[in-house]
Amino acid sequence: MNPINALPRRVLAALGVAPVVALLMFFFWPTATLLARAIDTEALSSTFGRRGTWNVVWFTLWQAVVSTVVTLALGLAPAYVVARFEFTGRRLLVAVLTAVFVMPTVVMGAAFLALLPDSLDRTAWAVIGAHVVFNLAVVVRTVGVFWERLPADIESAAATLGASPWRVFTTITLPLLRPALLATASIVFVFTFTSFGVVRVLGAPGTRTIEVEVWRRATQLGEIGEAAVLSILQLAVLGATLGWSSLAQRRHSRALDLEPAAVRRRARTGIEKRRVGLVSVTTALVCVAPLTALAARSFSTPSGWSTAAWTRLGRTEVRPGIRLGLDPIAALGNSVENAAWATLFAVLFGAIASLAIAASRRGGRMLDIGLMLPLGTSAVTIGFGMLITFDQAPFDWRAEWWLVPVGHALVATPFVVRTAVGVLRSVDPDLQAAATTLGASPTRAWLAIVVPFLWRPLAVGAALAAAVSLGEFGATSFLSRSGGETIPIAIEQLVGRTGSLLQAQGYALATMLAAITILLVVVVDSTGQMQQRTPPTRLDALPVDQTGRR
Amino acid sequence: MSQLIVDHVDVSFEGATVLVDASLSLERGEIVALLGASGSGKSTLLRVVAGVIAPDAGTVRLAGTDITALPTHRRGIGMVFQDNQLFPHLSVGDNVAFGLEMAGVGKTERRLEADAWLERVGLASLADRDVSDLSGGEAKRVAMARTLATRPEVVLLDEPLTGLDRELHDQLALEVAALLVELSVTAILVTHDHDEAATIAGRVVQMADING
Numbered sequence A: 001m002n003p004i005n006a007l008p009r010r011v012l013a014a015l016g017v018a019p020v021v022a023l024l025m026f027f028f029w030p031t032a033t034l035l036a037r038a039i040d041t042e043a044l045s046s047t048f049g050r051r052g053t054w055n056v057v058w059f060t061l062w063q064a065v066v067s068t069v070v071t072l073a074l075g076l077a078p079a080y081v082v083a084r085f086e087f088t089g090r091r092l093l094v095a096v097l098t099a100v101f102v103m104p105t106v107v108m109g110a111a112f113l114a115l116l117p118d119s120l121d122r123t124a125w126a127v128i129g130a131h132v133v134f135n136l137a138v139v140v141r142t143v144g145v146f147w148e149r150l151p152a153d154i155e156s157a158a159a160t161l162g163a164s165p166w167r168v169f170t171t172i173t174l175p176l177l178r179p180a181l182l183a184t185a186s187i188v189f190v191f192t193f194t195s196f197g198v199v200r201v202l203g204a205p206g207t208r209t210i211e212v213e214v215w216r217r218a219t220q221l222g223e224i225g226e227a228a229v230l231s232i233l234q235l236a237v238l239g240a241t242l243g244w245s246s247l248a249q250r251r252h253s254r255a256l257d258l259e260p261a262a263v264r265r266r267a268r269t270g271i272e273k274r275r276v277g278l279v280s281v282t283t284a285l286v287c288v289a290p291l292t293a294l295a296a297r298s299f300s301t302p303s304g305w306s307t308a309a310w311t312r313l314g315r316t317e318v319r320p321g322i323r324l325g326l327d328p329i330a331a332l333g334n335s336v337e338n339a340a341w342a343t344l345f346a347v348l349f350g351a352i353a354s355l356a357i358a359a360s361r362r363g364g365r366m367l368d369i370g371l372m373l374p375l376g377t378s379a380v381t382i383g384f385g386m387l388i389t390f391d392q393a394p395f396d397w398r399a400e401w402w403l404v405p406v407g408h409a410l411v412a413t414p415f416v417v418r419t420a421v422g423v424l425r426s427v428d429p430d431l432q433a434a435a436t437t438l439g440a441s442p443t444r445a446w447l448a449i450v451v452p453f454l455w456r457p458l459a460v461g462a463a464l465a466a467a468v469s470l471g472e473f474g475a476t477s478f479l480s481r482s483g484g485e486t487i488p489i490a491i492e493q494l495v496g497r498t499g500s501l502l503q504a505q506g507y508a509l510a511t512m513l514a515a516i517t518i519l520l521v522v523v524v525d526s527t528g529q530m531q532q533r534t535p536p537t538r539l540d541a542l543p544v545d546q547t548g549r550r
Numbered sequence B: 001m002s003q004l005i006v007d008h009v010d011v012s013f014e015g016a017t018v019l020v021d022a023s024l025s026l027e028r029g030e031i032v033a034l035l036g037a038s039g040s041g042k043s044t045l046l047r048v049v050a051g052v053i054a055p056d057a058g059t060v061r062l063a064g065t066d067i068t069a070l071p072t073h074r075r076g077i078g079m080v081f082q083d084n085q086l087f088p089h090l091s092v093g094d095n096v097a098f099g100l101e102m103a104g105v106g107k108t109e110r111r112l113e114a115d116a117w118l119e120r121v122g123l124a125s126l127a128d129r130d131v132s133d134l135s136g137g138e139a140k141r142v143a144m145a146r147t148l149a150t151r152p153e154v155v156l157l158d159e160p161l162t163g164l165d166r167e168l169h170d171q172l173a174l175e176v177a178a179l180l181v182e183l184s185v186t187a188i189l190v191t192h193d194h195d196e197a198a199t200i201a202g203r204v205v206q207m208a209d210i211n212g
Helices: A010-039 A042-051 A053-084 A092-099 A105-115 A122-146 A152-160 A165-193 A197-202 A208-220 A222-251 A272-297 A326-358 A362-377 A379-387 A403-425 A429-438 A442-471 A474-477 A487-495 A499-532 A544-547 B043-049 B092-102 B108-119 B135-149 B166-182 B194-200
Strands: A317-319 B002-012 B016-025 B030-033 B056-060 B077-080 B154-158 B186-191 B203-206
Touching: A010 A042, A010 A152, A010 A222, A010 A362, A010 A379, A010 A403, A010 B166, A042 A053, A042 A222, A053 A092, A053 A122, A053 A208, A053 A222, A092 A122, A092 A272, A092 A317, A105 A122, A105 A442, A105 A487, A122 A165, A122 A197, A122 A272, A122 B166, A152 B030, A152 B043, A165 A222, A165 B056, A197 A208, A197 A487, A208 A222, A208 A474, A222 A362, A222 A379, A326 A362, A326 A403, A326 A442, A326 A487, A326 A499, A362 A403, A362 B030, A379 A403, A379 A474, A403 A429, A403 A442, A403 A474, A403 B166, A429 A442, A442 A487, A442 A499, A442 B077, A442 B092, A442 B166, A474 A487, A487 A499, A544 B077, B002 B043, B016 B030, B016 B043, B016 B056, B016 B186, B030 B043, B030 B166, B030 B194, B043 B077, B043 B154, B043 B186, B077 B135, B092 B108, B092 B135, B108 B135, B135 B166, B186 B194, B194 B203
Parallel strands: B030 B186, B030 B203, B077 B154, B154 B186
Antiparallel strands: B002 B016, B002 B056
16 A cells, blocks of 8 residues: 555554553563563572472473374374365364364363273373363364365375375375474474363373473462473473474475365265265264263262252352352352453454554564464463562552453453454455545545454454453463452362262363353354355356356 | 277266266377367366276276276376476475386486486486476476386376467477377377377367267
8 A cells, every 4th residue: 555545653553552551561571570580590499409390391291292293193184084075064073173172271171080080080191182182173273274275186196106095195295284284283282281271180290281380389389489480491492392393384385386275075985985984973072072071970979860060059068067168150250250351351452453453564563473472471371470470569459350351361362363453454455545535534444444344353353252261271370369260260179079069060160161162162153154155256256167067 | 909998987076977978998009189178077087097086987997907996006007287296395306206216116226217207308407406496398397207207008198288388388299299109108188279189199089079
């Protein structure tokens, strides 16, 4: 666009100021505080002088590596089937995988606790199993998006040169998928390395990740310095992983002619049909089993099958007269209230930030990256940073009702921004140009043409933000106060009580949270469908085949 | 006896019939051009012969043997794809040597053979080049060399010269014709260009005549 028709600088500056200030205040300042606490010789030497620290680091690393490798290996089959074939139930399978992926970590942990036999509970294998099922969707989506556009002819070409299906896979398909595989591996590694909720529910003293150890040392043992050191250590590992992965992806990326759109076909031969059927059914079962077990166990009480856990949700008596310091019904109320505020904050700041990002170049890019940072930082680090930053007057906000929603909003805003910026950037600049030729000033043209495109992505972003907030566990573990417990906090406390009615109540709460999350994702998905259903405007874009065939 | 026989082949995709009762036979060393409008099923027929698409009915016979159920990699039928389908992660030389590697030819021998083929198509010394750096004409030549290097008895060419400018197109048509005759391979050339068909093929078949 001609710069004389661009949005005036003062409008841009006015848009940018609120998100920038919020980001500096609630993300960069706490992170800086953490760093300051960690650069302390005493804290450093006491942290690394402990054998326990090294055990935690070692466990975090190996379980993340194993989880990543297994997820990739098992995820390739469904990724292939979903990317290459059209079949009845394909959309449903993708929806099921997505539903599992967006499950709150605590729900996923509880689901595996419900699914696995007691002998496997609280072992590394339980943690790894949950990680693998959790992240299958990452492989199917990230690798699948690439795979479905990889020309099938390139594999056929290898076959006509004498390559067997296995050799086609190893010499052609895998090397061409490498950038997508690297991207997926680094995402899954980051997710599993920073695993908190799953490990809090499924882990034991020997199976603690760095995240859990940060929480334990900070909130249970009061060793703030050591917890800060571990947080920074983890941040360094995350930074190194993401840096390595972007370098490696650049090195392995190929000038490859991808198909302009996904090319999928129906299975033709008997072998293909059996393969597609087997893979899709197995994948669906693996995804559905933990959630089914969760719901089933909510009806299983020490005295047999009953609805007691659901009907007596508000009554948490450990024994007659002795109450657990926790009220599930109140937790439900707290969660809904937090989610409402967090969604409001995220949508408000996300909308303003998206408009600023889409309208400006360099400054917008910086703001975009800045807003994404909390997502890559881990919620535990955010919560911990806020906890040790806002504890002194005039910034002693630990008791403020809005602190938890602000923490949630930090994690949720990127989801709003990603959906909104994409839509805003796709607005044809000629529309704005047309408005200016009709006499609208740049600001008027922007208000009349660009801003109205925001509503739909904001609705999607709001649903995502609500889902993020309702399931948020990492930051909440630090920021919520006694009496202010949210559903995930209540779930974690309840499912730890083996075999009791309280555990069944935990499963009931987790089932409820799972259902709400699925509902929100369905809302998001159907809104996305509406966007796709806009009629094609260009008739000449129809494929030749439909007009030229016989 | 005919070298290659396509016998009463039917193919349909999700209800849309593409080939109905299609039949074609080629003598050993014969080069047939298959002409037809786009969407007439030319490419599909080639893919059935190569084994990339399984027909719903009918058979494909090679030198008297029914190969309809034989997987592509065991057919010994070479194919040059319309958009070349060079492997982007392999060098020019490794692309040409790919089929030899699959056949279990040793590394040194592969390399020599690939160099010889590159020289034959006029691309000597390009072996270490990245395939994304090739011009349109060079890429076609590499695709030809890659297919011919495996010494297939039957070669399928799916619009191999489409998308080149006229001068280059005519020159390459002559080169391809010479190469196919010299190697005395049996070949099917799919095209919609009558001149190209006349230059390369000994017989021209209209798709409409063989597809019921």
